[in-house]
Amino acid sequence: MSTTPNAAASGQNSGSARLLQRQLMEMKRAKDLPGISVGLVKDTNIFEWEVMLMINDDCKYYGGAYFRAYMTFPAEYPLMPPKLVFQTPVPFHPNIYPSGELCISILHPPEEDRYGYESASERWSPVQTPETILVSVISLFSEPNDESPANLDAAKLLRAEREGGPKEFRKRVRKCVRESLGED
Incomplete structure (x- = not known):
């Protein structure tokens, strides 16, 4: 008995949906994920999550912040x-990126990096989960990676500040935090 491509894709899709449903429920029940809240954008679509990240005062995003994001999962x-x-x-x-898209190694497809910057072990692997992704994102707010930037302006300002230059990065971040809190 052969399986048609559509039937195979449908089977993968339903397996993905079940996995995502389980992972969403686990995250909602987790008591050890401070600063992370997840839900569905639409109750009928398990492949699109709304994420709220509450960044604490102890990181580079001085004064804490609330950032909303959408995490979209492929059928695969x-x-x-x-x-x-x-x-x-x-x-x-x-x-x-200025468009809002996050650039982090663990979200890059599981293939060789054509630029040679990342090793395959740093890229996406099925052992990653929404929880590990979001914990990595929270950590990225504490320690931004300016080595391979998506936002060149932010990276340049951060480097200059780390080297004792003007506190322009901090100033831009504070403005961003105020906006996230509805203060601007």
Whole structure:
């Protein structure tokens, strides 16, 4: 008995949906995920999650912040990575494109990096989960990666500040935090 391509895709899709449903429920029940809240954008679509990240005062995003993002999972999940896109206001961050899309190694497809910057072990692997992704994102707010920036302006300002230059990065981040809190 042969399986048609559509039937195979449908089977993968339903397997992905069951996995995502289980992972969503686990995250909602987890008591050890401070600063992370997840839900569905629409109750009828398990492949699109709304994420709220509450960044604490102890990181570079001085004064704490609330950032909303959408995490969209492909039908091939967990074999292929989801995409995480911050909604307005988009955080001023070296690893977030001005469009809001997050750039982090673990969300890059599981293939050789054509530029040779990342090893295959740093890229997407099916052992990653929405929880590990979001914990990595929270950590990226504490320690931005300016080595391979998505936002060149943010990376340049961060480097200059680390080298004793003007506190322009901090100033832009504070503005971003105020916007996220509805103060601007």
